[in-house]
Amino acid sequence: MRIVVAIKQILDPEGITVNRRRERIFINREERIINPADKCALEAALRLKDAHGAEVIALSLGKPAADDALREALAMGADSAVLISDKALAGMDAPTAAMVLARAIERLAPFDLVLAGQTAADTGGDQTAGRLAELLGLPQVLQALELSLDGGRLQVVRLWDGKPVRAAVSLPALVAVSPLAPPARYPHGARIMNAYRQMQVSVWTAQDLGLTPEELTPNIESRGQVFPPERELGTVVEGPPAQMAGEILSLLRMRRLI
Amino acid sequence: MDFTLPKEYELLRRMIRDFARQEIAPLAKRVDVQEEVPREVIRKAAELGMMGVPFPQEYGGMGAGELGYCILMEEIGKVCTSTATVIGAHTGIGAMAIYLDGTPEQKKKYLTPLARGEKIAAFALTEANAGSDAAAIRTRAVRDGDDFILTGSKMFITNGPIADIVSVMAVTDPSLGPRGGITAFIVEMDWKGCSVGKVEDKMGIRGSGTSELIFNEVRVPKENILGQFGAGFVTFMKTLDVGRVSLGAACLGGAQAALERSIQWAKARTQFGKAIVHNQSIQWMIANMATEIEALRSLVYRTAWMVDTGQPFTRYAAMCKLYGSEVASRCISQAVQIYGALGYSRDVEVERMFRDARIAEIFEGTNEIQRIVIASDIMRQEGVRISP
Amino acid sequence: MDLDFLQSLMGGEEMAAAETAYQDIWVVGEVSGEGLTPATRALLGKARDMANALGVYVKGVLFSAPESAGSEMISYGADTVYLLEGAGLESFAVEPYAEALARQIESGRPEIVLFNATSLGGELAPRLAARFRAPLFTHCMDLGIDEAQRALLATVPRLGGEYYEILISPSLRPQFATVEPGVLPAPFADPYRFGSVERVTFDDLPAGRVEMLGPYDDGLPEPPLSRSRVIVCVGRGVQDTEGVELARRLAAKLGGQLAGTRGALDEGWISEEQLVGMAGRTVRPALYIACGVAGAIQHMLGIAKTECLIAINTDPKAEIFPYADLGVVADAKAVLEELNKKLDNTPA
Numbered sequence: 001m002r003i004v005v006a007i008k009q010i011l012d013p014e015g016i017t018v019n020r021r022r023e024r025i026f027i028n029r030e031e032r033i034i035n036p037a038d039k040c041a042l043e044a045a046l047r048l049k050d051a052h053g054a055e056v057i058a059l060s061l062g063k064p065a066a067d068d069a070l071r072e073a074l075a076m077g078a079d080s081a082v083l084i085s086d087k088a089l090a091g092m093d094a095p096t097a098a099m100v101l102a103r104a105i106e107r108l109a110p111f112d113l114v115l116a117g118q119t120a121a122d123t124g125g126d127q128t129a130g131r132l133a134e135l136l137g138l139p140q141v142l143q144a145l146e147l148s149l150d151g152g153r154l155q156v157v158r159l160w161d162g163k164p165v166r167a168a169v170s171l172p173a174l175v176a177v178s179p180l181a182p183p184a185r186y187p188h189g190a191r192i193m194n195a196y197r198q199m200q201v202s203v204w205t206a207q208d209l210g211l212t213p214e215e216l217t218p219n220i221e222s223r224g225q226v227f228p229p230e231r232e233l234g235t236v237v238e239g240p241p242a243q244m245a246g247e248i249l250s251l252l253r254m255r256r257l258i
Numbered sequence: 259m260d261f262t263l264p265k266e267y268e269l270l271r272r273m274i275r276d277f278a279r280q281e282i283a284p285l286a287k288r289v290d291v292q293e294e295v296p297r298e299v300i301r302k303a304a305e306l307g308m309m310g311v312p313f314p315q316e317y318g319g320m321g322a323g324e325l326g327y328c329i330l331m332e333e334i335g336k337v338c339t340s341t342a343t344v345i346g347a348h349t350g351i352g353a354m355a356i357y358l359d360g361t362p363e364q365k366k367k368y369l370t371p372l373a374r375g376e377k378i379a380a381f382a383l384t385e386a387n388a389g390s391d392a393a394a395i396r397t398r399a400v401r402d403g404d405d406f407i408l409t410g411s412k413m414f415i416t417n418g419p420i421a422d423i424v425s426v427m428a429v430t431d432p433s434l435g436p437r438g439g440i441t442a443f444i445v446e447m448d449w450k451g452c453s454v455g456k457v458e459d460k461m462g463i464r465g466s467g468t469s470e471l472i473f474n475e476v477r478v479p480k481e482n483i484l485g486q487f488g489a490g491f492v493t494f495m496k497t498l499d500v501g502r503v504s505l506g507a508a509c510l511g512g513a514q515a516a517l518e519r520s521i522q523w524a525k526a527r528t529q530f531g532k533a534i535v536h537n538q539s540i541q542w543m544i545a546n547m548a549t550e551i552e553a554l555r556s557l558v559y560r561t562a563w564m565v566d567t568g569q570p571f572t573r574y575a576a577m578c579k580l581y582g583s584e585v586a587s588r589c590i591s592q593a594v595q596i597y598g599a600l601g602y603s604r605d606v607e608v609e610r611m612f613r614d615a616r617i618a619e620i621f622e623g624t625n626e627i628q629r630i631v632i633a634s635d636i637m638r639q640e641g642v643r644i645s646p
Numbered sequence: 647m648d649l650d651f652l653q654s655l656m657g658g659e660e661m662a663a664a665e666t667a668y669q670d671i672w673v674v675g676e677v678s679g680e681g682l683t684p685a686t687r688a689l690l691g692k693a694r695d696m697a698n699a700l701g702v703y704v705k706g707v708l709f710s711a712p713e714s715a716g717s718e719m720i721s722y723g724a725d726t727v728y729l730l731e732g733a734g735l736e737s738f739a740v741e742p743y744a745e746a747l748a749r750q751i752e753s754g755r756p757e758i759v760l761f762n763a764t765s766l767g768g769e770l771a772p773r774l775a776a777r778f779r780a781p782l783f784t785h786c787m788d789l790g791i792d793e794a795q796r797a798l799l800a801t802v803p804r805l806g807g808e809y810y811e812i813l814i815s816p817s818l819r820p821q822f823a824t825v826e827p828g829v830l831p832a833p834f835a836d837p838y839r840f841g842s843v844e845r846v847t848f849d850d851l852p853a854g855r856v857e858m859l860g861p862y863d864d865g866l867p868e869p870p871l872s873r874s875r876v877i878v879c880v881g882r883g884v885q886d887t888e889g890v891e892l893a894r895r896l897a898a899k900l901g902g903q904l905a906g907t908r909g910a911l912d913e914g915w916i917s918e919e920q921l922v923g924m925a926g927r928t929v930r931p932a933l934y935i936a937c938g939v940a941g942a943i944q945h946m947l948g949i950a951k952t953e954c955l956i957a958i959n960t961d962p963k964a965e966i967f968p969y970a971d972l973g974v975v976a977d978a979k980a981v982l983e984e985l986n987k988k989l990d991n992t993p994a
Contacts, residue, residue, distance in 0.1 A: 018808040025809065072269055095781060124803050127782050130772025139855035140740060142769055145866065157862045160765045162901075164866055166859035173855075180869070186273050189307030189320040196266035220781050223792075223812040226801060233955075236962065236973035244976045245984030248935075248956055251972050255954055256828045257876070257933045258900065287925065288918075526947055605908070605925045605944060 037117025304375020335511025340465025352379025506578025691833025739854025876902025883938015941966025
């Protein structure tokens, strides 16, 4: 079984703080990590590999620094890694990025399963998986929590509007793994050493994928950032319990917490 | 001159840091109170290769050298000194002796399961009458045919209660003294005659078991002579030497943790209408701690590099241990001060860290011995011989 | 206004340019037990405002829905509603749904297609967007129109909502967007609004290749407290195990977990794993309800990254109140009881 896992390297959101009053974003600690949902996708692939044997190929579209993300994937147990990196690919928007990834995945055919993280923790983007499924002509299962293989059929526990449900699909298919799926394993130390010292990461350019400049022109623009108002703290209310319960529920509804 | 850490070591550090934070840190208090590092933690660490970091992959190790090992000890030292001590005694001196002076057969038989964490190692040198004066040990190994009969007892042995394989120093010829009269042996604790004696009730690192090891006419085959017969002194000096670097790294971790907690606390604690971090006295304390930690960091990692590149490092290793233990004690004590009364409560990590830190100035060669080692090395270059 | 009628008035060729232009705002709606979902209604209200600014129509789309839902869409602002039905559309399957919607979009050529950011929207929108090589803005917190460029302005959340970015696609059409449920204001229905509901039947849709097998009943493992989104914390102020039980039930209703302070641990009400604070876990939930918690610094250090803190305490001078989004001076146990009662009475 051949599994392609698409991963993205992001700046760790934990190292970023937003000052709402000054309307500025501060990078306190610049650390690059694998997008958490993508790491869950890698873990899902590796669990299938442990249970049934599989070749796991890690794929990433990014800057040269994304090599580290792929080394980490190799250290976790991926068998090979491909980095799509090219100056021509700088500043892509979501539709273009999905198109480039699809082109690369096609080049990795044949494959049985494509896995990707459902959401990017930095941009909040969650359309790539669905776009890939359409471009590759694959059935899709999104928001997946657990995957298991039963004959040639993939059994998936996934979230549907927040509730867990079961789904099944025959391979080949594309599955987007939720960031709420089981967290990824730690990479074994010896494999960390070997991922850098012995293994290779293939690098593909825009030319390798036959991409033209017209295809790569971004179409989406940013019109700037908006900052939510600062949290107002210290409001205190007093009254009979029933009324107080009502106040609390109002706040929860207003904040869309229930 | 490139001071950047090679990428594989950055990833290694991140992996260990995450593991330490998620698997070890939440248990640190329990480890102290229940006086045990859970076997489960050791197993998980072993599964990731953390019990054999410096050893070559052909012997089940991680192949990350002294540099990788110092990274491990720093990150674990940040969250739990007891766990760092268990791993340190196991990897840094117990298994290390076999790595440095073992035959290929001994490495295959003993180093491999130790590197994989399948068995636990200890290093047995100290006795009731032989602490700093290591050459005064009295445990006897008497030749009997091809074997040796080992009789005696060792004291204050880290991992004593849980060790499977122990590197033991014994007198093989009382007339020769340390030069020629002491031999190192690899002893399996499930052999007849081996037992664990008194377990120490310690001020700190209470999760690390420290005990007496008793050898009552234990038959040790000649295949288990570690290093040259009669050259045990050299074996144990070599081992303790390199062990000091990673001990310095563990102290670095403790000091760093103290600094981070001090900053976190100073930002949160308000007195006289503002966070205490705005007091100049607190800022100076933080600056002093940070400066010493940077100096220690440079010292430790440069020394690790010297070890990995085959350069002489004895003096610098002693400095790592000497300076590391003192910086850790100072920083942690300072952290307790910054916490104020709360720093004295067992609810707070720095209280435990304070008790845990004290031993570093004493074991693995007291800081007085370290000063002698440093001075001797300096004087040797000056053509002056110092005797301890 | 019927475009075809205009065309016939003004002659075929001059309108050729208009024929290829994308126009109108579509809303792909969802139906629950009582008609349109509240999110669909809100989306229609917004679509109506934007359509008025652009001078175009609002068209609704529903899958396998009753006529009444179509009428409801009209009352909330749609001019035309397409009820898509046929073999394969009886229950959600992304491939036949996407195909049906795509064909409808091809013939109708909307400039903007809006979905709710529900699982349905999340499944359909990316596939449609890829199919039309079109932009998609997901989880929008607000929508607007740039009149100069006649384009959608989408406000999307970044870093989990710590700030927002406004995006625009000046030229590509259609523009797809999914909107976060509950962010748009509830609109008013106008039962006298005029519009048409059309049934569109498909008989040759591709089969869906994903089989939906029903709810997963075995229960998923609880995340560790440090990853919990909702936490209800008990301090000594909940008084007794009854209070703790009320807190536990509230946590369950809110899809969260129970935690406690050092005081609660000492009373034996919680386990060590549930302790939050300096000596316990550090948490970062979206919601933290502190019941009978004084707010000593040892505890507060553990919850510094809470997004919304609600504190209930009988002492108006409790240390925790200055740090809370809402402080309630009342008996925690009594309020917990009321909260549980009210949540039991609210329909899901």
